Amino acid sequence: MTAVTDAFEHCRSALVEGGFVVEDQVVDGLGDVLIAETRYALVMVVSADSELIGRQAEQAQAHLTRLAARHPSPLAWDLYLVLALASDHIRPDGIVEGLLGDTRYARKLVVAGDLAATERGLRALMPLRSVPRIELTDPLGAVRDYLVGAEVDIALADAALTAFEASGEVEIP
Amino acid sequence: MTARLKRLELEGFRGFSERCVIDLDADAVVIRGDNGTGKTSLVDGLLWIFCGELAHLVERQRGLRRTEDVVTNRFNPYGATVSLAVTGDGREYVFTRTGDQRKTTLSATVDGAEVTDDSEAHVLLAKAFGLRSPDELRQAVMTWGLLRQDSIRSVLDEAGGALHQRVSGLMGLERVSGFATAATRAAADLVRQRTAARQSRDRIVERHRNAVDLRDEALRAAGRPEEVARLLVDGVRALAGTLAPGVLLKPPETVELQSVGDLGAALGRVVGALDVLRERHEALARQAIEPDSLVADAEKAATDAAEAVSTASNRAPSLVLLASSASELLGDRCPVCEQPIDAVSVRSHLREVLEGAQDLVAGAQAAQDALVRAQAALASAREHLRAREESRAGVAAAEAAVRVVLADEVAFVEVEAEWRDEPGVIALSTLLREALDQLRDLYRSVQQASGAHVARLGDDVDALAAEVATILETLEALEARCERARQFQIVAHDAAQHVLEDTLEVLRPTFAEVFDRLSPSPAFTQLHAKQDVLRNRNQIVPMVRDVERGVEANPLLIFSEGQLNVVALSYFLGMAMNAGEAALPFLVLDDPLQALDVIAILGFSDLCRHVRDGRQLIVTTHDRRFADVLVRKLSPRDALGSLVVQDFAGWTREGPIVNRFEPMPAEVIPLLRRAAS
Numbered sequence: 001m002t003a004v005t006d007a008f009e010h011c012r013s014a015l016v017e018g019g020f021v022v023e024d025q026v027v028d029g030l031g032d033v034l035i036a037e038t039r040y041a042l043v044m045v046v047s048a049d050s051e052l053i054g055r056q057a058e059q060a061q062a063h064l065t066r067l068a069a070r071h072p073s074p075l076a077w078d079l080y081l082v083l084a085l086a087s088d089h090i091r092p093d094g095i096v097e098g099l100l101g102d103t104r105y106a107r108k109l110v111v112a113g114d115l116a117a118t119e120r121g122l123r124a125l126m127p128l129r130s131v132p133r134i135e136l137t138d139p140l141g142a143v144r145d146y147l148v149g150a151e152v153d154i155a156l157a158d159a160a161l162t163a164f165e166a167s168g169e170v171e172i173p
Numbered sequence: 174m175t176a177r178l179k180r181l182e183l184e185g186f187r188g189f190s191e192r193c194v195i196d197l198d199a200d201a202v203v204i205r206g207d208n209g210t211g212k213t214s215l216v217d218g219l220l221w222i223f224c225g226e227l228a229h230l231v232e233r234q235r236g237l238r239r240t241e242d243v244v245t246n247r248f249n250p251y252g253a254t255v256s257l258a259v260t261g262d263g264r265e266y267v268f269t270r271t272g273d274q275r276k277t278t279l280s281a282t283v284d285g286a287e288v289t290d291d292s293e294a295h296v297l298l299a300k301a302f303g304l305r306s307p308d309e310l311r312q313a314v315m316t317w318g319l320l321r322q323d324s325i326r327s328v329l330d331e332a333g334g335a336l337h338q339r340v341s342g343l344m345g346l347e348r349v350s351g352f353a354t355a356a357t358r359a360a361a362d363l364v365r366q367r368t369a370a371r372q373s374r375d376r377i378v379e380r381h382r383n384a385v386d387l388r389d390e391a392l393r394a395a396g397r398p399e400e401v402a403r404l405l406v407d408g409v410r411a412l413a414g415t416l417a418p419g420v421l422l423k424p425p426e427t428v429e430l431q432s433v434g435d436l437g438a439a440l441g442r443v444v445g446a447l448d449v450l451r452e453r454h455e456a457l458a459r460q461a462i463e464p465d466s467l468v469a470d471a472e473k474a475a476t477d478a479a480e481a482v483s484t485a486s487n488r489a490p491s492l493v494l495l496a497s498s499a500s501e502l503l504g505d506r507c508p509v510c511e512q513p514i515d516a517v518s519v520r521s522h523l524r525e526v527l528e529g530a531q532d533l534v535a536g537a538q539a540a541q542d543a544l545v546r547a548q549a550a551l552a553s554a555r556e557h558l559r560a561r562e563e564s565r566a567g568v569a570a571a572e573a574a575v576r577v578v579l580a581d582e583v584a585f586v587e588v589e590a591e592w593r594d595e596p597g598v599i600a601l602s603t604l605l606r607e608a609l610d611q612l613r614d615l616y617r618s619v620q621q622a623s624g625a626h627v628a629r630l631g632d633d634v635d636a637l638a639a640e641v642a643t644i645l646e647t648l649e650a651l652e653a654r655c656e657r658a659r660q661f662q663i664v665a666h667d668a669a670q671h672v673l674e675d676t677l678e679v680l681r682p683t684f685a686e687v688f689d690r691l692s693p694s695p696a697f698t699q700l701h702a703k704q705d706v707l708r709n710r711n712q713i714v715p716m717v718r719d720v721e722r723g724v725e726a727n728p729l730l731i732f733s734e735g736q737l738n739v740v741a742l743s744y745f746l747g748m749a750m751n752a753g754e755a756a757l758p759f760l761v762l763d764d765p766l767q768a769l770d771v772i773a774i775l776g777f778s779d780l781c782r783h784v785r786d787g788r789q790l791i792v793t794t795h796d797r798r799f800a801d802v803l804v805r806k807l808s809p810r811d812a813l814g815s816l817v818v819q820d821f822a823g824w825t826r827e828g829p830i831v832n833r834f835e836p837m838p839a840e841v842i843p844l845l846r847r848a849a850s
Contacts, residue, residue: 023845039810039841040782071847074839077805089721097695103771117720120698123689124776128783131683131751139349139672146668152661160356160661170355170665172363172658 004032005047007084007111010118015043018126027063030056035067041078041125042068048083048110054095057083057108065105079106080125088113090121140165176261176302176758177789178219186221186253187214189828190246196833199817201785201807204793205800206821211829212793216321216763218255222270223298223314225277229323242274248826259301261758266301268294302757317749318757320742322764336702336744337713346676349669356665360658367651374644381637388630405433408615415611417604419590433616439585440609446578447592447602450571454595457564460557468554474547481540485533492529670704677702677713683747691743691769691776693736697726700743715740735768742777746784759789766799774799778806809838 012034016022020036020043027033027046034045044064048056060081068076083099090096090112099108111121119126140161147157156173163171178197183189188211195204195215206212217227221244230243245253256269267282279294280287288294295307304310316339340346406424413422422440426432506513572593579588592601681701688700697717705712717728717740728740742765749760766774774796781803784790790807794800807816820832 021843021845023848035845037844039843040806042844067844071844073841073844074805074808074810075841075844100692100695101770101772103775107772107775120689123686124692124779128750128787129682129686131679131686139346140352142672142675143349143352143665143668146671147664150664150667152664156657156661160359160665161352164352164355168351168355170352170359170661172359172654172661 003047003086005084005086007086007113007118008032008034008045008047010115011045011082011084011111011122013115014119014122014126015045018122020125027060029059030063033060033063037075040075041080042075043080043082043125044106045082045084048085050085050087050091053083053085053099053110057081057099061106061108081106081108082122083108083110084118085110085112176259178257178759178791179260180256180258181215181218182254182256182258183215183218183828184254185246185249185251186244186255187211187217187246188824189214189218190249191827193828193831195819195831196817197789197791199815199835200789200809201781201816202789202791202819203800203803203807203816204791204819204821205797206793206795206829207823208795210821210824211831212795212821213322213763214829216319216761216793219257219761220314220319220321221253221277222255222257222268222279223319224311225270225279225295227274229321231274244272244274244277246828261301264301266297268298268301313752313757317745317752318759319761320745320763320765322767336715337704339744339748340673340676340680340702340713346673349672353662353665353669356658356662360655360662363651363655363658367648367655370644370648370651374641374648377637377640377644381634381641384630384634384637388627388634391627391630405615408618409433409436409612412608412611412615416608417590419588420601420604420608421587421589422608423585423587433612436585437609437612437616439582440605440612442578443575443582443586443588444602444605444609446571446575447598447605450568450575451595451598451602453564453567453571454598457561457568458595460561460564468551468558471547471551471554474543474550478540478544478547481536481543485537485540488529488533492526492533673704673713677704680747680751683751684743686750687743687746687780688739690780691739691773693732693739693773696722697724697728697731700728700740702744715744733768735770735773738765738767738769739773746780750784750787757788759791760784761791763793764795765792766794766796774802778802782806804836808836810841812838814838 012022015034015036020038020041022034022036025033025035030046032047034043036043036045042064044060044067046056046060060083064079064081068079090110096110099110102108107124109121109124111118144157144161148154159173160170163169181195181197182192183195184192204212204215217230221227227243234243241247242250245251252271252273254269254271256267259266259268265282265284268279269281270277270279272278278291279298280289280291281294281297282288283297288297299305299307299310302310302313304313337350338347409422409424413424416422422436424436575592579586586605588601590601591597684700684702689698692698694717696719699718699720701716701718702713703716705714715728716725717732718725728737732740746760749756766777769777778799781790781792785807792803794803804816804818809815816836818834818836820834821829822832823830
């Protein structure tokens with residue numbers, strides 16, 4: 001049994017932020033786990049130790065699939081097991097790579113580090129973040145602003161831009 | 174804009190021979206089928222509707238004889254028809270494109286009202302998808318609306334050039350790049366002008382230098398009078414020595430340039446007089462026929478004509494008599510002897526009279542003509558006689574003139590040779606003309622050493638100096654413009670980079686948003702893009718970063734093909750999600766997952782679920798495994814969602830065999846709630 005890691009708590013924050021309903025459970029052999037779900041996915045988060053991660057993953061996956069089998073629904077199509085490590089970084093090795101590549105029963109994700117790193121590790125589960133929109137309505141106006149800011153002679157800048165708008169060519173007087 | 178693609182009908186188009194209707198009316202449409210079952214033809218149908226051409230197929234024809242039409246079906250090559258039904262803003266649109274590779278026409282109906290004008294239909298099509306023009310629609314579809322399977326990697330083509338082009342297509346940024354490029358062209362053009370001006374300057378300076386050298390050389394020569402004198406004396410003596418016996422050229426007593434000029438003028442006058450004499454001789458020679466013989470010929474002709482007239486006059490009375498006799502014999506009997514008249518004999522006489530009269534008339538006419546000719550010949554002969562006399566007088570006058578000139582110019586030239594007849598005149602004239610030409614050459618060479626020549630060379634130097642000054646002034650102005658253009662070009666590119674960088678700054682999280690979900694590499698987990706300008710060519714270079722080690726790399730150089738497909742998809746979807754006002758309400762992905770592993774397939778399927786929340790998603794795949802995962806992931810979990818699966822089960826010459834099914838919503842009661850209850 002591994003003590004609750006920081007990454008475990010970061011997962012909680014990220015999943016709540018991502019619209020998951022989250023519930024704490026205690027599972028024999030695994031200790032504190034987090035069950036999170038949306039209409040599309042069922043997720044289980046466990047704290048994991050780098051040395052024991054293989055066995056911990058097996059135990060956790062067994063619990064997750066039993067849980068999904070008890071309450072049949074399309075959620076069983078999308079099971080995710082998140083292994084939250086105590087270390088700052090994930091050190092890819094054969095075991096971790098094997099876990100990440102094993103998608104039978106449940107897809108496995110391994111997270112570690114700070115909140116940002118954990119969020120990035122959980123990105124596959126998260127809804128698309130709202131991204132800032134490009135708000136550029138007058139591209140040549142932005143060019144002029146830059147030219148003037150760079151102390152280009154205003155008359156020269158305007159002459160060049162005017163010529164370009166008229167003919168697609170620039171003239172340098 | 175809430176437009177949604179509802180239905181696509183294809184007939185005679187690509188792999189669709191007979192009419193086929195494909196239902197697209199769902200949030201997500203999965204089109205699955207093995208290779209060659211018509212999936213890509215369906216995507217091409219959408220592309221043809223929106224763009225009016227299949228540029229990628231036309232590109233494949235490059236270098237081939239165009240014997241096949243890339244639009245029409247091989248088994249139904251009588252023109253293609255593709256119709257797209259669309260709903261949007263409460264209106265029902267149907268757009269129909271007909272034609273072939275060479276010519277297509279778009280028509281439309283809006284709530285049942287027809288729009289038959291091609292241009293209006295194109296504008297309507299753009300507006301139905303919230304865009305201002307057909308060009309904007311085409312740009313949007315090609316750049317972030319529809320990803321063909323053969324163009325996935327093209328996002329990364331041209332070492333970042335294609336990515337730059339696509340990003341520039343957002344929000345009209347291509348004008349920014351265009352401005353920077355135009356500034357480069359302007360600078361290059363000025364550099365060319367400067368190079369030409371420098372070459373021109375070098376040529377003029379060289380000419381000026383040569384002119385100065387010539388002038389200085391002439392000045393040095395002009396500064397030595399004894400040199401000039403020696404040239405003159407030597408030249409005239411040499412010339413005199415070359416003349417034939419009988420002609421004496423007398424060198425001037427004073428060795429001056431003017432004296433040589435006077436000698437030349439004297440020779441010129443002699444030659445001129447001889448030329449006149451020569452012409453008169455030639456004119457006289459042309460009148461070689463003796464006028465006396467001409468007169469005799471004319472007189473003989475006149476005599477002959479007079480004789481002919483006389484003959485005619487003599488014969489006329491006998492004919493009159495004969496005719497009178499014959500006419501008296503016209504009764505039955507002879508008035509003299511009372512014998513019966515022989516009518517045959519009378520007619521014979523009369524015929525003779527008639528023929529005689531005709532001959533007489535012809536003879537008289539011929540004599541008359543001969544007389545006229547003889548009179549004309551006589552007049553001509555008299556005129557010839559007069560002209561010959563005039564020519565003789567002309568020769569005599571010219572001979573007199575030559576004698577006068579020779580007498581006048583005896584100080585310069587003395588002629589003892591015979592020159593009275595024509596050959597003599599020709600020989601003397603030729604000899605003196607050659608002497609004159611040699612004297613002129615001598616005059617020129619001496620003159621060049623004189624002050625006048627120096628003055629002319631000085632004028633040349635001054636004129637070239639003025640040209641040098643002008644070209645230097647022009648060049649100075651050009652140098653200044655070049656420097657301004659060079660600096661402006663740099664700032665213009667900085668400006669374009671700055672504006673583009675602002676846009677990239679917004680786009681980078683979106684690129685990463687996609688890339689992070691597909692996890693193609695355990696080390697290089699972050700995707701971004703950076704600008705570069707190489708040889709005046711703007712690029713957006715793809716970059717991946719190992720966050721833990723702080724190492725960056727270009728994925729084009731380190732990633733596998735499958736990983737690169739993930740990179741390309743990330744950029745494409747990133748742009749599709751952040752196209753702002755130019756965003757389309759649909760996204761068409763034609764077999765996007767090529768050479769991807771299971772993790773990427775799962776990640777992409779999850780991503781599709783999120784993408785379809787914001788726009789209609791149409792995905793085709795040949796991969797059954799991916800199709801099944803996709804159908805499972807995209808199946809609606811409530812009545813609001815919808816998914817249509819079009820199963821392309823096979824293909825015949827009539828077209829694809831398509832089976833449609835629609836998974837029912839699989840309602841999910843949350844596990845946690847059920848557990849709690």
